[in-house]
Amino acid sequence: MADKAELLVICGPTATGKTALSVALAQRLNGEIVCADSMQIYRGLSVGTAKVTPAEMQGVSHHLVDFLPPETRFSVAEYAELAKKCIADITARGKLPIVVGGTGLYLQSIVKGIDFSQQETNFSLRNQLQERLSKEGVKPLWDELRAADPACAAAIHPNNRVRVLRALELYLQTGKTKAQQLSESLPAERPYRDVLVGLDCAAREALYSRIDARVEEMLARGLLAEARLVFDNRARYVTAAQAIGYKELFPYFEGAAPLASCVAALKQASRNYAKRQLTWFRHMEGMHWFLSGAEDTEDAVVKLFIETCGERKAHGKTLSY
């Protein structure tokens, strides 16, 4: 416990300036960046996912960005494993790992140190359940789950097909209740001496107008061409095709809706997403909130980091504020 590695985490809803802040902090704290974003992992999907550009990186190393072909299936389990190795590696080189992203599930897996290694995905079982789901509906599956693991079923709304399916799948595969699974995968304490930084705007309206503006910016940077590519490959880009920024434009490519209304839908979807992200981050234990875009945010984060982890030479130079 005494020598837990330090970890700086930067999160917040879309369009709050995570990228710029994280690069600045990496330069100041001698850090490297580990991306925690479920869509920026994919190669080629750059404009729509607001991926860091090479110019924005300013020489700072970035990991787990732009490294997977868009047709690859991916999951938190794989992410957690990769991120863990990546963080360990950065730490071993005497640098500070800075995890940056907006995917709550991914962030949580790192911060809590969840161990997903127990079992492989059983695709045949999943497909089998999927078939039952489409034939019988959710209810029978939910009832089955309730009979097997009442506590787990109680926590999942019967309408939530995705979660009911997964919970039942996991039970049938392992024969263990959710509680048992949780206790086996969740360490007693957090693995890192983490400093959690959340970015948000002072007012929700301000956040929303920033998001709208950024969508326009994406359009100007060639979002349409990128979306077209995703549209043309939508059958193969299983996960990537559900990214916000592309699927909203599909009706336009299909000739079913004018571009303007698709853009409006895209902005709307982004705003809704930002709200969901906020819900997640607000409830992460130990979160420190800072104002998006404020000039003193960078200094304030450095100060917080030093206060939490101490002024030391750990990252190649004496940190001072």
Place this chain on the structure above:
RNA sequence: GGUGCUGUAGCCAAGUGGUAAGGCAGAGGUCUGCAAAACCUCUAUGCGCCAGUUCAAAUCUGGCCAGCACCU
């Protein structure tokens, strides 16, 4: 000036005498293997305004106001 139509939440909208559907937006939330996904909860003491009829009016009657359309 006349005639007609319309007026229900921020937006769309159902409701023709029995105590305000639904959708979107908005707010809050759930979260351990597709998560930028999936799902849940909440949100009109009030139907343009005023008066009247009635046990009961968003619904019927009259007047007024506003918008739209057409006519002169």
